[in-house]
Amino acid sequence: MTYTDEHLRSYLAGSLDSETAQQIEADLESDPILEQRLLALEGLLPVVQQGFAEIPDADHLKQLEDKIFAQPTPANDHAAAPTFVRTWSTRAATLVIGLAIGTGFMYWADDATDWRQEVASYQALYVKETIASLNRSEDELKQELAEASTAVGQQLNLSDLNDLEGLKLLRTQVLGHEGAPLIQIVFADPNGAPVAFCILKDTDAAGTIMQSTSLKGMASADWTGNGYRYLVIGGQNQSRIDTVAEQIHSRVL
Amino acid sequence: MYFGKKYQKRFQSDLITIMPRLWRFALSLAGQKDLADDLVQATCLRALERESQFQAGSNFAAWTMTICRSIWLNEMRSQHLRKTGQLDTAIESSLIDPSPSPETNIFAAEVFKQVMRLPEGQRSVVELVFVEQFTYREAAAILGIPIGTVMSRLSAARKTLAPLKQEQAKQMKKGELA
The missing domain is CATH 3.40.1000 (Protein Transport Mog1p; Chain A)
Structure with a gap:
């Protein structure tokens, strides 16, 4: 079935009739182009991205990174690569x-x-x-x-x-x-x-x-x-x- | 508790590169900053242990996030549930400091808060599709659910988050007028 942008916008807004909505979801399984068209119309995408733009905090992430990768390992044991070393x-x-x-x-x-x-x-x-x-x-x-x-x-x-x-x-x-x-x-x-x-x-x-x-x-x-x-x-x-x-x-x- | 194996520098560097994305996804699953830290740590170590299983050319972020989801569902979530008795985790709203006065920051903080208030299932799908920009199909694979479930969770989340879109439109209009 071919869908217009109007169909797809209605689907995303939750206002499309249930039969067509179900058909879209079924077609998504095998239609990557339909998937791309829908994603392009996702109006909430830039909004939600704005909410996560500063997440995670860079300092916090650096601390976590140091914690995880500061472990001495067989490979770097003598090379003193770990942070604490x-x-x-x-x-x-x-x-x-x-x-x-x-x-x-x-x-x-x-x-x-x-x-x-x-x-x-x-x-x-x-x-x-x-x-x-x-x-x-x-x-x-x-x-x-x-x-x-x-x-x-x-x-x-x-x-x-x-x-x-x-x-x-x-x-x-x-x-x-x-x-x-x-x-x-x-x-x-x-x-x-x-x-x-x-x-x-x-x-x-x-x-x-x-x-x-x-x-x-x-x-x-x-x-x-x-x-x-x-x-x-x-x-x-x-x-x-x-x-x-x-x-x-x-x-x- | 974890014991290190052979850490390959290149692989480690790849993990560091995707860590912001991994942390956001972990947060969407766990709902709390400290749990997200633990989850990311466990995921990185598990990924390092399974380095040989990663197929070159496939999506590294998706592979890592699949490990993350598996650890959360099979190990950490049940522990957390036993400890707190809560099916869903508490929401941490202080991750974005709303104190800086620009309205955009306040709006970003509000968006973040609203997303984090979604149920865990919706939250993780929203994070993968809207923030990390995975396709519906990729999000379904990472979460180990049918694409139809991804769509129904997104549909529910869209309804909850719809007012934010209107708010953003208002803000943009204000900005244009200013």
């Missing part, structure tokens, strides 16, 4: 102080700009024997967590660190990175191999979603939120690390 690269990374394992602060840093790489370098030195002799009582573990909570400014509970894919909590240390407190919580996996959950205070950090990455040959998952950076790292079982990270994320953040 670029931010970190602007900071001085020169402080190298020795170890004070157990009770004090331990600072370490080198020219690397990504804290995860530095943590990974440290974690890579851990072997089964490193943690085999760690045997804290529940009270000692609670005490260490309390001290870590105070140092980093985030409440860490023993209950949040239990039932994590068979991991056994062994020790919590207060470390430091570029002057900021860094908490290292050490676990043994079911085979006795070391796994660590680390928290770095960084009030400037933009929130990022969880990202799984291989660091120094170890499985890891990290995310950022509420002014903290988080990293779970250890072993080669990425699936377990991802699950542990998800569980911790749901309890801690």
